[in-house]
């Protein structure tokens with residue numbers, strides 16, 4: 001079949017690779033001049049089910065709103081008009097709804113499956129993408145560990161490995177941790193990983209191209225229409241017919257679907273990362289580290305250290321100094337001297353497409369020929385390969401290996 005993929009972020013590129021390896025003729029449309037230039041550009045890099053943090057645990061909405069309104073460097077908020085009330089209401093309902101545990105489990109399951117699929121792809125094609133094993137959630141205070149307990153209980157029930165560590169045990173694993181910092185303890189996720197998302201996207205594109213997929217960059221697809229739902233329209237070009245279209249356009253998916261009866265309750269939630277060269281290898285982290293207080297990640301990616309996080313809503317034109325300073329401070333709290341933060345630091349702002357229940361949408365849109373693989377929010381790198389395989393299986397009318405219950409558009 002002839003299939004169009006809209007968007008060449010990590011989700012679109014992995015979808016293209018899966019579709020072409022299922023034997024389809026694939027054309028990828030990307031509005032930027034290159035691939036992975038938006039949300040997939042400089043992510044924290046975390047993969048695996050351990051540090052999946054759902055946006056829909058009880059009290060999450062209240063906690064985040066309070067932090068945004070009353071000031072916490074990790075949360076930045078630029079005006080109520082940027083958060084549609086309907087979105088807010090649906091989100092806070094999702095946080096208290098009886099099925100919130102099922103939602104977290106779905107996300108953990110998808111991340112688990114995705115990691116397996118990614119491993120298979122990397123082995124099959126020999127991809128090298130700065131992968132390192134294991135992540136650690138470091139908790140300054142006991143209450144931070146308690147806030148994570150619900151996820152840990154679900155992991156225990158589902159056989160996902162983790163281990164609670166005291167500070168001494170943590171320091172054995174992470175010898176470069178600052179001697180100054182006092183903390184309560186940590187949680188080790190030995191099977192989680194950290195890796196370079198953009199690099200994987202570039203390799204996957206190269207492989208998909210070798211297998212026959214066509215990537216058309218610099219081509220912005222106009223909003224899809226109900227009358228000709230299987231046609232792609234690029235400005236000043238004739239319409240082009242496809243058997244199926246898969247929408248993988250991240251935060252732009254909503255506007256692509258605006259003429260269709262498809263309700264995509266997404267919100268743009270921005271985040272930041274700093275990438276700087278490693279100063280001394282001995283001072284750099286071994287594992288992917290997440291500071292539970294600020295939800296800020298510190299990870300080594302090849303020859304660089306990346307510090308990332310922040311939840312920002314609204315149209316702020318320039319990076320708020322407070323947010324960026326918090327990234328530097330968090331690095332300095334845990335790994336002082338690990339990175340060359342006085343030279344050539346790359347500061348990046350990316351936009352997550354966050355749906356009200358924190359899960360992506362995978363499946364048929366309800367409009368003939370249009371499929372959705374979007375809404376990946378905080379975890380699109382961790383869920384990309386599994387989502388791509390699931391969509392390719394569905395489009396090809398094959399049975400999916402993974403249970404996709406609760407991930408379709410019908411839930412909205």
Ligand SMILES: Cc1cc2nc3c(=O)[nH]c(=O)nc-3n(C[C@H](O)[C@H](O)[C@H](O)COP(=O)(O)OP(=O)(O)OC[C@H]3O[C@@H](n4cnc5c(N)ncnc54)[C@H](O)[C@@H]3O)c2cc1C
Pocket residue numbers: 006007008009010011012029030031032035036037038039040041042043044045046047219220221222248249250251252253256270271272273308309310349350351352353374375376377378379380381382383
């Ligand atoms: C600071 C930060 C840290 C993060 N850390 C992690 C992490 O550790 N682990 C993790 O799993 N996730 C992480 N994420 C989330 C992850 O980055 C996203 O979920 C993921 O990149 C989404 O990928 P995507 O392909 O859906 O979107 P994108 O990468 O944004 O790709 C969408 C593409 O569609 C293109 N497009 C849109 N509209 C059109 C159109 N009309 N025509 C043609 N092309 C179009 C865009 O140009 C873009 O290239 C992080 C995000 C941020 C901001």
